[in-house]
Amino acid sequence: MEPFKFGCIVADEHYCERPSLEKEVRRYVAGGQNLVIQGERRRGKSSLVVKSVRGIRGMGLLYVDLLGITSAADFCRRVADGMSELDRSRSFLQKTAALLASLRPLVVIDRDTGLPAISIDSRSASDPSSILTVMNMIAAHARERRICVVFDEFQDILDIPDSKRVLSELRGKIQFMADTSFVFLGSVRNQMSEIFAHPKSPFFKSALEISIGEMSDESFVKFILARFTAAKRVADADFVRKLIADLDGVPGDIQELCDALWSVTEAGDCVNDANLDAAYRHIFAHEGSSYETYIRLLTRHQRKILGALAAVGGKHVSSNDFLDASGCHNASSVKKALLRLDALGHIYQLRGEWKFASPFFCEWLRRKMV
Ligand SMILES: Nc1ncnc2c1ncn2[C@@H]1O[C@H](COP(=O)(O)OP(=O)(O)OP(=O)(O)O)[C@@H](O)[C@H]1O
Ligand SMILES: [Mg+2]
Structure with a gap:
């Protein structure tokens, strides 16, 4: 087996513990605090968050990778993928499908993994309002079990058509989910600042910032x-x-x-x-x-x-x-x-x-x- 791994999220023997950062992330996430984690490329942002959230007992991780996202429908599809990863049980997937009824979801067997997954109809999800359906689905689950929602490469949302409306739909919903922690990860400093530090952005000052530095100890x-x-x-x-x-x-x-x-x-x-x-x-x-x-x-x-x-x-x-x-x-x-x-x-x-x-x-x- 290869001793070193790069270019992907690392875990287990490929992951070197970062105890104080992990503790900080766990404490905030467990308390329902929203976080924004910015840093230059390849600093270990994604690995740190996945590892930290997985370390909180009873906390589910809804990990949504937004790298290269193209549309609101694509956003919904990626959340559906994240839900399938969160829990593969039939009852969970069926409940999720029921909550997404207007997006014509199906519980299917994923061709790549051979595991059950939710698939949604892209045409039914093409309107930005479909984001509300997806967020309501997350909120319904979050009332019953603890979930931390991680949006990775969040800045890529700025590149989709109608991004302003999508951002305000998202923010509108997130602010009423006070007990659920949302973690926004981003690599391109300026664009992340546009979302979290610009007074006109719906996300202005909506999350606590944690910076990830070097690993040299x-x-x-x-x-x-x-x-x-x-x-x-x-x-x-x-x-x-x-x-x-x-x-x-x-x-x-x-x-x-x-x-x-x-x-x-x-x-x-x-x-x-x-x-x-x-x-x-x-x-x-x-x-x-x-x-x-x-x-x-x-x-x-x-x-x-x-x-x-x-x-x-x-x-x-x-x-x-x-x-x-x-x-x-x-x-x-x-x-x-x-x-x-x-x-x-x-x-x-x-x-x-x-x-x-x-x-x-x-x-x-x-x-x-x-
Ligand atoms: N805690 C860690 N221990 C050992 N190696 C790590 C750790 N975190 C990250 N790495 C190394 O850095 C690489 C990139 O990690 P990761 O994808 O988590 O970083 P990132 O900051 O999210 O990167 P990107 O900006 O490309 O999204 C990993 O593939 C691994 O080689
Ligand atoms: Mg990353």
């Missing part, structure tokens, strides 16, 4: 060492500490690089600096073509700015070092390119420093330049 070092040991690799703590620091404590990136280190070594091998080059090449073999596409879609000027960022880092983007590396001495044009690269999702700013969204893309660029 000793318990994560021990966790990574234990995963290497389970995979019959020998690693030393200082090497792992350095690797975690180099990747800014981002657990998704760290697990990806460790997976690559595991892939390029054999049972009994030591894992150390000497394997890093092969590990990066392993990652580039999978991701290099995407990086080439990103580069092709940039202007020459943007490429140069990105190259300078890879070469000298993004702490001082108006320094002579940076301007020399980019070959552009016009500070406002540098800033414009940085903002565009940010909008494209390639870079972001953290505590005043510009950083690559993917450290592997940064390393790939660095190697291209020599």
Whole structure:
């Protein structure tokens, strides 16, 4: 079995405990408090919430992934999927179907999993008012059992037609479900702020915010060492500490690089600096073509700015070092390119420093330049 996992929600032996954050989430969720959890990509938001809610005795988890949602009907379908995951018992699914009667639901056997599930008719659910039907269904269940509703990638709701109406229908219902905790997870800071921090948004100040930071403490070092040991690799703590620091404590990136280190070594091998080059090449073999596409879609000027960022880092983007590396001495044009690269999702700013969204893309660029 693979010792490291990345790009998905992790649990069990792939999950390193985050006791104080888990405790905080559990306390608020158990008390019916709504939460908004924002953070940059791959920080472990989804895994943390799923793990924390599952740890509350008697609490059901209704997990609804809104990534790439396209319409109100799609929203209803995804809630129906979440309900099927919450409880597969026939009585629960039949009750859910009865509560969704106007959306013409069916209890079917899911073709992928072979398990019973609720399916709803997209045409019947196409009007934004169908959201009310779905929310009323959740409220009816929540009167009988404790449920925490998690809306993951919540900001994607802004992209559907009629999103304003959908948001206000949702908010209208949620505010009357005082005993039920809704947890909103989002990755794109600005868009999440638009929903929760904009005075004109129906969700303005409606949920308590929790931020998720890096994972770089000793318990994560021990966790990574234990995963290497389970995979019959020998690693030393200082090497792992350095690797975690180099990747800014981002657990998704760290697990990806460790997976690559595991892939390029054999049972009994030591894992150390000497394997890093092969590990990066392993990652580039999978991701290099995407990086080439990103580069092709940039202007020459943007490429140069990105190259300078890879070469000298993004702490001082108006320094002579940076301007020399980019070959552009016009500070406002540098800033414009940085903002565009940010909008494209390639870079972001953290505590005043510009950083690559993917450290592997940064390393790939660095190697291209020599
Ligand atoms: N507690 C943890 N212990 C170990 N690894 C973790 C932990 N949390 C996250 N990871 C690593 O990070 C990856 C991404 O986790 P997760 O999907 O929970 O993060 P996220 O912040 O929700 O990401 P995204 O922004 O892409 O939705 C996981 O696949 C795993 O490799
Ligand atoms: Mg997530």
